[in-house]
Amino acid sequence: MKIKAPAKAGTMESNDIYIMIQPNDEDGIIIELESIVMKQFGKQIKQVILETLESMEIKNIHVVAKDRGALDYTIRARVETAVKRAM
Amino acid sequence: MQDIRIEKIDLNTNQRLEVEGFLSTFNLFFDKDIEYTVVAKVKDEILGTCSYAGKVLKCFAVKEGLQGEGIASKLVTHIINQLFDRGIYESFVFTEPKNLPIFKGLNYHEVHTVEEVSLLEGGMANVKKYTERMLMNSELSAEKKAALVMNCNPFTLGHRYLIEKAAEENEEVVVFIVEENRSLFPFEMRLELVRKGTADLENVHVLAGGSYIISSTTFPSYFLRLEGERLEAYTKLDAGIFGKYIAPVFNIEKRYIGTEPYCRVTSQYNEALLQILPKQGIEIVEVDRLHVQDKAISASEIRRLIKIGDWHSIQSLVHSATYGFLRSDEAKPIIERIKRSDSPH
Numbered sequence: 001m002k003i004k005a006p007a008k009a010g011t012m013e014s015n016d017i018y019i020m021i022q023p024n025d026e027d028g029i030i031i032e033l034e035s036i037v038m039k040q041f042g043k044q045i046k047q048v049i050l051e052t053l054e055s056m057e058i059k060n061i062h063v064v065a066k067d068r069g070a071l072d073y074t075i076r077a078r079v080e081t082a083v084k085r086a087m
Numbered sequence: 088m089q090d091i092r093i094e095k096i097d098l099n100t101n102q103r104l105e106v107e108g109f110l111s112t113f114n115l116f117f118d119k120d121i122e123y124t125v126v127a128k129v130k131d132e133i134l135g136t137c138s139y140a141g142k143v144l145k146c147f148a149v150k151e152g153l154q155g156e157g158i159a160s161k162l163v164t165h166i167i168n169q170l171f172d173r174g175i176y177e178s179f180v181f182t183e184p185k186n187l188p189i190f191k192g193l194n195y196h197e198v199h200t201v202e203e204v205s206l207l208e209g210g211m212a213n214v215k216k217y218t219e220r221m222l223m224n225s226e227l228s229a230e231k232k233a234a235l236v237m238n239c240n241p242f243t244l245g246h247r248y249l250i251e252k253a254a255e256e257n258e259e260v261v262v263f264i265v266e267e268n269r270s271l272f273p274f275e276m277r278l279e280l281v282r283k284g285t286a287d288l289e290n291v292h293v294l295a296g297g298s299y300i301i302s303s304t305t306f307p308s309y310f311l312r313l314e315g316e317r318l319e320a321y322t323k324l325d326a327g328i329f330g331k332y333i334a335p336v337f338n339i340e341k342r343y344i345g346t347e348p349y350c351r352v353t354s355q356y357n358e359a360l361l362q363i364l365p366k367q368g369i370e371i372v373e374v375d376r377l378h379v380q381d382k383a384i385s386a387s388e389i390r391r392l393i394k395i396g397d398w399h400s401i402q403s404l405v406h407s408a409t410y411g412f413l414r415s416d417e418a419k420p421i422i423e424r425i426k427r428s429d430s431p432h
Contacts, residue, residue, distance in 0.1 A: 006171070006174075006176055008167075008168070008171050011160070011161075011164040012160045012163050012164045012167065012193055012194065013157055013160045013161060013164060014157055014160065018164070018167070018194075020171070020176065020210065020211055022176070022211070032213070034194045034196065035194075036192065036194070064210070064211045066193075066194035066209070067194070068160070068194070
C-alpha cells in the first residue's frame, strides 16, 4: 500500500499516542519516536509501529510518533488508522 | 473531570471577552494576531484555553489547581488537529523557562532557551534534521564559511557592498535571505534579486533562510516591531539558535553584519549577535555601512523614495538588476502597495 498524503491519528492525552505520517521522499521506513517512557519502552514501541506497517505492506513512510504511555494494541490501532487515512 | 468539553471560540462575538477575562487572571494578553481559539469548559466555567497564530501556539493557560488533570493535553490535541487539517504539520511554543517541563510532558522538545524565554517545537518540526536538509539541498561544501543574514527588501548597493566585502575576505560565503513573507517585497522576488545582483561573485551562495533564521518562529518581534524586554529576549533567542544549529551544520566561522544607524530592532539584534555568537566560537565582523552623499544606504530609504517617486535617487542606490525589476510591469503591484503602506517592512 502507498502513503499518498499526510495523515494523523490519536491524541496527546495520557495513555495514548499521537501518530503523524507522511510520504517519505527517499525509500524506506523512518520512525521518529518521542515517549515519556523512552528509556523503558522506546525500542518496543518502535518495534510495534514497524510490525504494524509491515503487516500493512507499507514500504515508504515517514512516521512521527508522540507517545504518552500507550499500550501495544493502542499503538497498533493508531498506526493502522493513520495509514488508512493517508491512502 | 469527566465532563470537560472543548469548544471553539467565535472571535467575533463576546465569547472573546470571556477568554480575555480568563487570560487576564494569568497576566496574559490576548495577542492581536490570533487566528483560532479553543477553551476547555465544565458547565459554563472556563478551565483552560489555547490559541494559535500561524504555526505558533499562544495564550495557553490552565486554571490554577487543575494543572496535571489532562486539560492541557486535550487543548493541545485539539489545536494540533486543527493545524494538521489546515496543512500545517509543525507547531511551536514560546514560554517562560519555568514552564518547560509542562510542554516536554506533551512531547514538545526544546529548541533553545535564553534567560527570559524558551522556544519548543512539536509535530513534525525538527530543527536539527531541518538544518541538515538545508545544507544537503544547498550543495555547499564542508569548508569553513562566512555568513550573512539579510532581508533585502529590496536589494541595494549597501547589501552588495557588505556581501562583496565578505567575498573578498573569505573562501566561501553564504547569504541567508529571510524567508518569512511579511515584507513588502515577496520572498521569491527578494531572493531572485540578490541572486542576480551577486551572480558575478563566484564564492557567494544565496540561500533561503528557512524556518529558523529570523522567522516568526525564532524572532516574532522583528515582524511585530516590539521593543523593550520582549525584543531583547527574542534577539538573543535567534542569535542563540544560529550559533547552536545553523553555524555548526554549515561550518560557519564568521558572521558579517552592517552597522545599523536607523532601525532600533536591527541595532538591538546586532547587539545580541555581538554578545552571543563570539561565545559560541563565531567571529562577528561589523562593517560600516556604505554611504552615498553622507547618508547610509538602507532598504527602508529606498522604500521611502519609491513612495515619493524619486527614481533618479533610487537608480544611484540600488543594483541595476533591482532597478530593472522596479521599473518592470511585474513590480507595479508591489510599488502600489508600498505607496499605500505604513509598514516598517
